[in-house]
Amino acid sequence: MAYDAELADRIRELIAAERGVEEKAMFGGLAFLINGNMAVVVSSKGGLMVRVPRDQTEALLSRDHVEPMVMAGREARGWLRVRPAGITTKRQLKPWVTRGVEYARALPPK
Template sequence: MSATSTAMAYLADRIRDILDGDPRITEKTMFGGLTFLLNGHILVGCRKDGRILLSVGKDNNEAALARPGATQMIHGEKVMRGFIWVDAEAIEEDDDLRDWLTTAERWVAALPPK
């Protein structure tokens, strides 16, 4: 297993520990990494470079971007408001990762199940 694959597996395990068997969560490979879905909606995705992709909702986009390590998701040339990347350095501590997951969960849990 390569170092990047190992890093992504470690990040995924950290996320699993925080989500702690939530029955609403499923896992799927998307966007070049492992993505955790809550009721069928993207909650958080892991990238091989250690970043995470979070769904925060358009109304929460600017507040999320104001936090350290956050950047806007851009797909092709399209700005994907409501989705942000968080750098690996900003989630090194489990409390920081947990806080980001809680931020995403507040938004995604309010969406109707797919």
């Protein structure tokens, strides 16, 4: 399954004013990087992968449509998967994109 091009366009719209944005094909999806650090990924499995501070992970997992991100059978700490039902509207999507962008921006540039 290819990634959701419409979701990628919605993210582009939300981060259009950001500096240091780069897009890269990764994990079968499309990653949005800020100064070389991944912020969010439009997943080829549907939905969104979001980079979050590890200390916020547990609290965020209690939200609807959110689950741990698992790659190669292991949970990727500091990352969450938001299922498509949790990002259908701009109001739902924007906080996730903002959270990922802010976290990536706080990391040292690569």
